[in-house]
């Protein structure tokens with residue numbers, strides 16, 4: 100079996116080259132060919148000695164993920180479905196904006212966390228992706244887009260968000276090398292501030308990421324108290340809000356940005372009342388006496404049939420945002436992009452051969468939870 104070179108960060112590639120009796124600078128050349136120039140075979144690498152190319156032919160490969168489908172939205176968003184084998188498929192989404200190009204990347208085939216409002220969570224979990232499979236999404240998208248948009252070799256993707264399918268911090272061993280490849284100047288050269296790991300709150304791994312590879316951090320909060328969050332984000336029963344916010348404050352000591360982004364999915368009659376907004380403001384401003392330096396990102400829920408949940412009316416989202424802004428918290432409402440191709444946040448579903456019996460778990464949750472809050476608490480502020 101040959102080694103897939105997409106699996107290696109620069110250190111890993113240097114070790115691999117050393118095993119072939121090659122010097123470190125050869126690894127750097129190879130790394131640049133793969134990630135900066137998008138080379139797919141060793142024959143293209145004309146500045147490598149013939150003898151090295153021959154060695155590589157026998158021991159290594161550069162293997163991306165087969166593309167099953169590509170859909171382009173009217174707003175320019177592009178969604179790809181990649182085959183990761185054994186009947187599993189994952190999705191990545193490119194979101195173009197005036198001042199940036201963002202790629203949303205998957206880290207697992209499915210997800211074991213099972214958030215109530217998330218399409219991926221409803222599909223269950225099959226397996227972790229390798230570092231090579233994570234980076235293959237960026238490798239493919241970047242070089243496809245350069246050709247598609249005829250940029251003359253100019254970089255297209257300026258930001259990566261680990262917000263596709265999966266909980267990245269439950270696939271830590273593959274996540275960190277993939278992040279290092281994104282950040283490496285010989286790779287994609289992305290700024291730490293422009294690479295975001297989004298987590299549902301795996302507290303010990305937030306601490307490890309702070310040590311190993313601090314990048315921007317987004318936390319899926321979705322509720323201002325443990326009682327409600329337990330129902331929406333099952334991981335909260337293991338790592339309740341107070342522990343999570345403590346971890347956020349520790350992370351901020353090493354983070355490239357001086358705030359954490361809290362994601363809050365707006366669910367009609369569930370977490371979107373003025374009381375919830377006030378409780379949320381109190382929580383993030385007073386936790387541990389000093390609060391957590393943060394921005395709030397309100398996400399209009401993207402309904403999918405199995406969820407049984409409804410998007411909050413726009414007026415209520417605006418009222419919720421106003422309460423937070425009036426309290427002095429920087430608050431944005433996420434623009435829905437690509438919803439005509441099911442590429443909007445929380446809609447990524449891919450194709451997952453579930454090994455976790457998630458259907459039963461979620462059906463059970465649905466019977467015991469999420470009664471809408473009484474009408475008087477959901478009036479607009």
Ligand code: SF4
Pocket residue numbers: 210211212213214217218219220221263264265266298299319
């Ligand atoms: S929101 Fe994230 S952590 Fe929760 S189920 Fe979906 S993919 Fe998993």
